[in-house]
Amino acid sequence: MDTPETDNRPKVECCPSPTQYSLYKDEYDIIVVIDVLRATSAICAAFENGVEKIIPVSTIEEAQTYQKQGYLVAAERGGEVVEGFSFGNSPFSYMKDEVKGATIVLSTTNGTKTINTAKGTGCVVIGSLNNLEALSQWLQEQKKNILCLCSGWKEKLNLEDTICAGAIIDQLLATGLFRSSEDSSIAAKYLYLSARNNYFGYLKSSSHRRRLKRLNLNKDIKYCLTPNLTKVIPYLVGDTLMLMEN
Amino acid sequence: MDTPETDNRPKVECCPSPTQYSLYKDEYDIIVVIDVLRATSAICAAFENGVEKIIPVSTIEEAQTYQKQGYLVAAERGGEVVEGFSFGNSPFSYMKDEVKGATIVLSTTNGTKTINTAKGTGCVVIGSLNNLEALSQWLQEQKKNILCLCSGWKEKLNLEDTICAGAIIDQLLATGLFRSSEDSSIAAKYLYLSARNNYFGYLKSSSHRRRLKRLNLNKDIKYCLTPNLTKVIPYLVGDTLMLMEN
Numbered sequence: 001m002d003t004p005e006t007d008n009r010p011k012v013e014c015c016p017s018p019t020q021y022s023l024y025k026d027e028y029d030i031i032v033v034i035d036v037l038r039a040t041s042a043i044c045a046a047f048e049n050g051v052e053k054i055i056p057v058s059t060i061e062e063a064q065t066y067q068k069q070g071y072l073v074a075a076e077r078g079g080e081v082v083e084g085f086s087f088g089n090s091p092f093s094y095m096k097d098e099v100k101g102a103t104i105v106l107s108t109t110n111g112t113k114t115i116n117t118a119k120g121t122g123c124v125v126i127g128s129l130n131n132l133e134a135l136s137q138w139l140q141e142q143k144k145n146i147l148c149l150c151s152g153w154k155e156k157l158n159l160e161d162t163i164c165a166g167a168i169i170d171q172l173l174a175t176g177l178f179r180s181s182e183d184s185s186i187a188a189k190y191l192y193l194s195a196r197n198n199y200f201g202y203l204k205s206s207s208h209r210r211r212l213k214r215l216n217l218n219k220d221i222k223y224c225l226t227p228n229l230t231k232v233i234p235y236l237v238g239d240t241l242m243l244m245e246n
Numbered sequence: 247m248d249t250p251e252t253d254n255r256p257k258v259e260c261c262p263s264p265t266q267y268s269l270y271k272d273e274y275d276i277i278v279v280i281d282v283l284r285a286t287s288a289i290c291a292a293f294e295n296g297v298e299k300i301i302p303v304s305t306i307e308e309a310q311t312y313q314k315q316g317y318l319v320a321a322e323r324g325g326e327v328v329e330g331f332s333f334g335n336s337p338f339s340y341m342k343d344e345v346k347g348a349t350i351v352l353s354t355t356n357g358t359k360t361i362n363t364a365k366g367t368g369c370v371v372i373g374s375l376n377n378l379e380a381l382s383q384w385l386q387e388q389k390k391n392i393l394c395l396c397s398g399w400k401e402k403l404n405l406e407d408t409i410c411a412g413a414i415i416d417q418l419l420a421t422g423l424f425r426s427s428e429d430s431s432i433a434a435k436y437l438y439l440s441a442r443n444n445y446f447g448y449l450k451s452s453s454h455r456r457r458l459k460r461l462n463l464n465k466d467i468k469y470c471l472t473p474n475l476t477k478v479i480p481y482l483v484g485d486t487l488m489l490m491e492n
Binding site for chain 2: 186
């Protein structure tokens with residue numbers, strides 16, 4: 001991680017919260033949006049299970065507008081399915097036959113807002129622990145400046161997204177083809193290195209795990225914290241997430 | 247760090263950057279401002295060496311106004327003494343006879359701005375690795391909600407301030423009298439635990455260490471990363487930092 005001024009390798013960095021995005025965004029070609037618990041994990045699960053398109057929307061009002069037009073709409077706030085919607089952001093919701101080939105509209109507390117924050121400033125791809133290896137491999141091949149944008153929890157940093165960013169950073173730095181120079185990236189990498197042998201135990205005190213545990217979502221948490229369940233790389237085309245052909 | 251809803255112990259948390267302060271500030275009685283490299287380390291060194299008062303100001307213009315009134319004024323930007331000022335924020339600048347009993351006006355890139363950000367919302371105290379043990383002991387005795395507010399670097403998180411916050415959090419949690427529930431606090435504690443045996447080595451890639459190294463400030467860095475050099479606890483009274491009698 002030694003980065004002399006003359007180092008012209010592409011950068012891979014971590015932005016720990018969407019509120020810090022404006023301090024980072026201008027220099028990056030690829031933005032990896034991360035919301036491990038659970039939006040980006042659910043998005044990966046959806047594409048793995050045959051969903052064709054996902055339209056991420058920031059507000060419940062937008063979600064309702066799509067619902068009136070007959071779309072299949074998922075909406076989550078504070079960890080729970082919003083009343084009146086088909087489902088929330090549990091990955092298991094997207095493992096049913098009815099979603100195969102469907103276009104789903106999705107609004108979540110943090111993740112879909114972050115996707116829309118990143119929109120328009122480069123190639124936006126979806127990152128989670130579930131697609132870690134496939135995504136890291138693809139990122140490595142691009143040889144571009146990469147920003148891992150963590151969704152956090154209500155504008156604050158969270159542990160699971162930072163660790164996922166650290167995992168991507170660690171894998172790319174290990175190739176020798178990338179550099180990191182932000183302290184947030186070094187911190188994310190260190191947190192990943194101390195967490196990687198036991199994500200579930202490491203995160204036992206995290207605010208989000210406690211929040212989801214109260215909602216009886218331990219099964220979801222275990223799924224979201226399992227690396228490399230899928231090779232899908234969802235990415236944004238206009239306003240819609242599609243599956244990258246790779 | 248288990249924090250059931252019924253836990254009514256006081257909180258000790260970490261805000262990783264002043265830009266996140268508005269998300270945290272309302273719930274805290276004591277704000278510990280941290281800028282390890284180098285403002286809060288220099289402030290501790292100044293009081294240790296007999297400075298009587300320090301007036302932190304955010305802008306160079308304010309510093310110049312005080313200078314015209316005959317004050318001893320220190321100003322630093324980007325790691326260097328600002329032209330026209332007596333000194334910057336090297337702790338060693340404050341180890342001279344001329345500062346004994348003096349009132350010093352101080353403006354630095356990050357630290358003094360953070361002090362002024364925290365002003366007016368509780369008791370503001372100065373934290374560094376240099377006064378870690380004495381400060382932690384005092385904090386423990388207060389039994390109040392405590393926020394460690396990291397200055398960071400130009401609005402971004404930095405590693406050294408986060409580690410110092412993590413050290414304070416770790417010491418207070420070890421008493422069993424406090425709780426932490428923010429992920430930023432858990433992350434700070436983990437980073438401290440992995441750094442504590444070798445701060446200097448751990449921080450070798452940090453953006454600020456690289457920045458200061460270019461300015462030949464390794465001696466300053468080593469000083470600032472040495473725990474427990476002093477027992478002073480500077481705190482804010484109105485607009486002025488004074489030495490707490492403890």
